[in-house]
Amino acid sequence: MDALGLAYLAAGIGAGIVAIAAGLGIGRIGGQAMEGTARQPEAANAIRTSMIISAALIEGVAFFGLIICFLLGLK
Amino acid sequence: MHWVEEAAKHAETAEEHSEGIGQYIMHHIQDSHEWNLFGYHIHLPEIKVTVPVINYSLDLSITVHTLMMWFAALFLILVFWLSFRKKRLIPTGFAGVLEAITLFVRDEIAIPNMGEKGGRQLTPFLATMFFFILTANLMGMIPLFATATGNISVTASLAIVTFLATQIYGMKQNGIIGYWKNLAPHGLPAPLYVIIVPIEILGLFTKPFALAMRLFANMMAGHTVILALLTLIIALGTLVIAPFSVGMALFISLLEILVAFIQAYIFTMLSALFIGMAMFPEH
Numbered sequence: 258m259d260a261l262g263l264a265y266l267a268a269g270i271g272a273g274i275v276a277i278a279a280g281l282g283i284g285r286i287g288g289q290a291m292e293g294t295a296r297q298p299e300a301a302n303a304i305r306t307s308m309i310i311s312a313a314l315i316e317g318v319a320f321f322g323l324i325i326c327f328l329l330g331l332k
Numbered sequence: 333m334h335w336v337e338e339a340a341k342h343a344e345t346a347e348e349h350s351e352g353i354g355q356y357i358m359h360h361i362q363d364s365h366e367w368n369l370f371g372y373h374i375h376l377p378e379i380k381v382t383v384p385v386i387n388y389s390l391d392l393s394i395t396v397h398t399l400m401m402w403f404a405a406l407f408l409i410l411v412f413w414l415s416f417r418k419k420r421l422i423p424t425g426f427a428g429v430l431e432a433i434t435l436f437v438r439d440e441i442a443i444p445n446m447g448e449k450g451g452r453q454l455t456p457f458l459a460t461m462f463f464f465i466l467t468a469n470l471m472g473m474i475p476l477f478a479t480a481t482g483n484i485s486v487t488a489s490l491a492i493v494t495f496l497a498t499q500i501y502g503m504k505q506n507g508i509i510g511y512w513k514n515l516a517p518h519g520l521p522a523p524l525y526v527i528i529v530p531i532e533i534l535g536l537f538t539k540p541f542a543l544a545m546r547l548f549a550n551m552m553a554g555h556t557v558i559l560a561l562l563t564l565i566i567a568l569g570t571l572v573i574a575p576f577s578v579g580m581a582l583f584i585s586l587l588e589i590l591v592a593f594i595q596a597y598i599f600t601m602l603s604a605l606f607i608g609m610a611m612f613p614e615h
Binding site: 309310313314316317320321323324331 | 358550
């Protein structure tokens, strides 16, 4: 249970949790965007633009966690 | 159980190679003092300056990322100058594309966030940010070049410029004292101010920090994934994985090009949003 091994373990588990979280967030956004487009096909372009912006912002948060995992993995 | 022995053999090779591969990927992601061009290692000048009074040593050497930023800037200046040599009312050729993108920045990003007057005033700043970040991101996809925005210093500098622009334009619009008074809503009971004012001041700093981190992490992660996929061939020691590896790397490269555009747009849009919020606070 030395510190280095724990750091690597934390990096791996952290990266997995980050992937799950980003997937959940962006999947939800994508799903709601599909629903909105299905209800009103004329709004498809506006919905698509907002969806991509929201996806990029959620991914930004996911990358904060990823950077921490990188720093841990480089110890 | 032949495949078990094969897998075990490959796992051993992977372990031998992983140290070297980690170093290889880190070396390609990070800044470095020499530029590896077709096997020629071009050593770039190292300039270390010591500030006399406080004895603080600055590293002002020209590294690969600095060179890439200069290339991006020169490329942009060249492209815009060549496209707009003949001044016509309706531009033709590539000038039309550049004008369309600049109008997009003005009409979709600047004016909705900052009003007519402020939008037109700040469009040059936002368009410069957009084109520079886009060019720097896309230059990372060219084989022998590096991604300038994949360096936290570069993205932090861009975020600091946005931060300074926020403060300066906010103070210009609302007056120096008025801007700071507008940070917190008026007419709240006194104990709430003790909580809200530190949070608002902290919020002033976290927003540019998030801008810098988002751009940096997106660019660095993309290149790391591509390199990791390609070095998977070496790590596993067999050519069997090559079609899958190169195919995935191709897909991720295409995704990277899309992400380059999206991240440039997001950075510019959030900058416009923050400057607009500083100039015209809702409360």
